[in-house]
Amino acid sequence: MKISIERGTLLKAVGQAQSVVERRNTIPILANVLIEAEGSNVSFRATDLDIEVVDRAPAQVERAGATTVSAVMLHEIVRKLPDGALVTLTDDAASGRLTVQAGRSNFALATLPREDFPAMTSTEYTANFAAPAGALRRLFDKSKFAISTEETRYYLNGVYMHVADTEGGQVLRCVATDGHRLARIDAPLPKGAESMPGVIVPRKTVGELRKLLDNDETEIAVSVSETKVRFATPDITLTSKVIDGTFPDYARVIPTGNTRRLEVDATEFAQAVDRVATVSSERSRAVKLSLEDDRLVLSVNAPDSGAAEEELAVAYADERLDIGFNAKYLLEIASQVDRENAVFMFNSSADPTLMREGGDDSAIYVVMPMRV
Template sequence: MKATIERTILLKSLSHVQSVVERRNTIPILSNVLIEAAADGTLKLMATDLDLQVVETVAAAVDQPGATTVSAHTLFDIARKLPEGSQVQLTAADGKMLIVAGRARFNLSTLPRDDFPMIAEGDLPTKFALPADTLKQIIDKTRFAISTEETRYYLNGIFLHVTDGDSTTGPVLKAAATDGHRLARVTVPRPAGAEAMPDVIVPRKCIAELRKLLDEVDGDVEITLSPTKIRFGLNHAILTSKLIDGTFPDYSRVIPTANDKLLKIDPKSFMQGVDRVATIASEKTRAVKMALDRDKITLSVTSPENGTAAEEVPGEYTASGFEIGFNARYLLDILGQVDGDMIEVHLADAAAPTLIRENDTSSALYVLMPMRV
């Protein structure tokens, strides 16, 4: 194999594929990136961790088609340190890869391409497209609520499912994530082709890699899936992932429908107030108390080690007064996702889940469990 590629193109492509590769691998070839030069003047780079696979195709000057695999992180580090604008020549033969750029020469060990594992996609019957911006919105507004607890592995991703919706919305695609303390859900119109889509849980790592790739995509993303695999077609990159084999809980049961106390508040001043008083909150509990009175909201923190803090924030509230506690970080995560200048906080009592949304037509909805303070 022999090909020449512009350093910037190589670096950008490697930055996408190498982040899939785990730093520590018991199987040596999983540390490698597969590089395939084709006679049509393209270079295909591919990496996998056996659950997730990314393939990116870029333009290159190919003198001799062929393929090999080489350490992904080493090649990425080399490309990063090469002079800007340089042409990088890659030549592979006899278990070695020679990399030449300007006066720099590197000779790396390679492993045969035939040993490189591929994710067998099988049949992916469901196929639809979503605008890249919609997919970004779905990810950004839900992924902070993905659980990191490995024991509840079925919560370690974003749950995607379609429903018939109601007379005002029509059929919808819903994305939800929860860690048991908070829940985030985004609803978008159901795309054509997603009618018979199975319920799927897309793993956290796939979501993270997909979000990085989306920054460079305009237009639509092709999504194809089966009950066990999902594939995203993004311009010149293809991301394939296994799905989480588990059942996502019926989260609609925790979305409160009868919370009768309504607080309307500016999310920015609310967020800043919470952030300020939480400065002295103890790391372990991060508890902030919210005392509600008519049009007067007082945020306070009492910390045995540090002392106390309080701040009044403006808001519209006309129901009976009471006190409720929240984990400050969870509350800030939700408030950080709100774009508008007014949010609705629907409350019931100090022990019941609280519903937060911009208004009753917004696509995103959040539920936060209170804490005892």
């Protein structure tokens, strides 16, 4: 194999691949990227056995072929090459080396046989549809903060993507929760997604997927089966196993009877929470909200380090309410709001609180209170 490729194009392709490989693994081939050159294209394939990413790029292919080389090492070399450099990759099967040459720089990297590279088993997808990158980005970006990191509750370690029935018809919905907060985001149902099985997309896959969704104009081809999910653009294909588990009945924890309504400027609220939380102890980071007559007082009382208080003008016309929350949870939820105002719906100081963006019900959040 011998190819020449522009440094920027190579860096982007190898960067996507090297982020998938596991740094610590006992199977050497899993640290490698499979490079396959044919026609006028080269593809870079990496896997950790749960996720597989294939990035295709245009190249001058002098001699077709394939080999595998350390993904991290190749990425580091290409990253340090000068902008605009033309990089030549030459595989010498006899010596078991891949030569990387650019200008006066020359590297010889150890390779492993392409036959040893694991292929992710193909699967029959039960649903295939196309969705705008912007819609998918919103679904995953607004829900991923609530993914649980508790490994024992593995079925919460991802975003539950499924078709849901609403009063206005069916929607494509993403839900994530860690038991303390919950995010539920809806988007119009793409044509062809009606038969899609509900799947839990793992946390790592959600992170890798984000790199495919930068361009709002791009249509993402989505394929879903009971065991796998695939997202593809013309250049990149990301295939992932889904979490083998049952996502809990999240509808039961979304309050429907909360009547006390608070409307507040989302940016002002987030900044005020951040300021008063500065003095709170890192362990609990509890912030108390005191509501009365269009007035919100945010306060923190940390015996070890001090106290803080800040008042905001808000729209609130119900009876007095004192309620406490983990500052980190409040900040993460407030930071999701794209609109000017955040609307909180309370019941009591011990019940879950509902939050949405203005009058928009397509994104709702639930957060559990804390004792303060």
